[in-house]
Amino acid sequence: MPQAQIIDGKAIAESVRQEITNRAAKLLETSGKRPGLAVVLVGEDPASQVYVRNKDRAAEACGFHSVKHTLGAETSEADVLALVEQLNNDPEIHGILVQLPLPGHIDESKVLRLIRPEKDVDGFHPVNVGLLTAGERDSALVPCTPAGSLVLLKRTLGDTLSGKNAVVIGRSNIVGKPMASLLLQESCTVTIAHSRTRDLPDVVRAADIVVAAVGRPEMIKGDWIKPGATVIDVGINRIPAPELGEGKNRLVGDVAFNEAVDHAGAITPVPGGVGPMTIAMLMVNTLTAARRLLGLPDEEPLF
Numbered sequence: 001m002p003q004a005q006i007i008d009g010k011a012i013a014e015s016v017r018q019e020i021t022n023r024a025a026k027l028l029e030t031s032g033k034r035p036g037l038a039v040v041l042v043g044e045d046p047a048s049q050v051y052v053r054n055k056d057r058a059a060e061a062c063g064f065h066s067v068k069h070t071l072g073a074e075t076s077e078a079d080v081l082a083l084v085e086q087l088n089n090d091p092e093i094h095g096i097l098v099q100l101p102l103p104g105h106i107d108e109s110k111v112l113r114l115i116r117p118e119k120d121v122d123g124f125h126p127v128n129v130g131l132l133t134a135g136e137r138d139s140a141l142v143p144c145t146p147a148g149s150l151v152l153l154k155r156t157l158g159d160t161l162s163g164k165n166a167v168v169i170g171r172s173n174i175v176g177k178p179m180a181s182l183l184l185q186e187s188c189t190v191t192i193a194h195s196r197t198r199d200l201p202d203v204v205r206a207a208d209i210v211v212a213a214v215g216r217p218e219m220i221k222g223d224w225i226k227p228g229a230t231v232i233d234v235g236i237n238r239i240p241a242p243e244l245g246e247g248k249n250r251l252v253g254d255v256a257f258n259e260a261v262d263h264a265g266a267i268t269p270v271p272g273g274v275g276p277m278t279i280a281m282l283m284v285n286t287l288t289a290a291r292r293l294l295g296l297p298d299e300e301p302l303f
């Protein structure tokens, strides 16, 4: 096979953020309101701090109002719940994102269920999960990473997803399950594979579309990829890279990119693939949430 097309997630994310910036400017002009995003971080995980800073920065670049709440790792569950309740009732805030994972003493599901579904820009509240699963994607807030992955697929393949075999590897509530719902709604034939799946290489070999979201570095091998298939690599794994110097790391996906690039028709890189799209879709969801809370109609969906 010739080398695959490398799907430029950074460039596509930039174009999505540009569209959102324009739409937010129009909203400001017509209503005097800015979309408001609140990001809550509990604890000091360095990777989470980087992501939260990137979200804050992206929101400001889109012309949004953006606030960041950083709480100590020892913060009680009651205090986190009280902050969510305060943000639920804050008219300047249209989107609430509580960075996951939360420290072990906090019941994640309890926190996510308290977020008003209308402000749930992560799409993790049972109301949004239910809408997406029931085929009412356009009324839901859709989780950012699967939504971003679908944008990449549509920008790469056009409107030709119908009837394709899609294999999603990973069954998390954050990526695998909502990704499968989105692909099903695009009329793909969807398989969800996971750690107990038998003959995974052969399951993947049947796929026209592979979405890898397992969190194991370079687990999906090149010769598992059907010639010409489209590969979306959701994994972001930090592995030791002594070649870069003592104690250095590098980022790799769940797919062995250097092998898969000789089999796939198109593939996302890590970094620069799905990651930037996740943040762009958070901006999309925040604008959508703001418009709905202001009683305005939805705009043309971006995916």
Ligand SMILES: Nc1nc(=O)c2c([nH]1)NC[C@@H]1CN(c3ccc(C(=O)N[C@@H](CCC(=O)O)C(=O)O)cc3)C=[N+]21
Pocket: 050, 051, 054, 097, 098, 099, 100, 101, 122, 144, 236, 251, 270, 271, 272, 273, 274, 275, 276, 278, 279
């Ligand atoms: N409630 C919640 N919502 C989330 O959306 C959420 C979360 N919790 N917890 C953590 C994960 C992780 N996540 C990423 C976002 C952007 C990049 C990203 O922009 N990555 C860049 C570079 C990353 C780097 O250099 O470290 C890239 O892939 O090119 C990565 C990861 C959102 N998450």
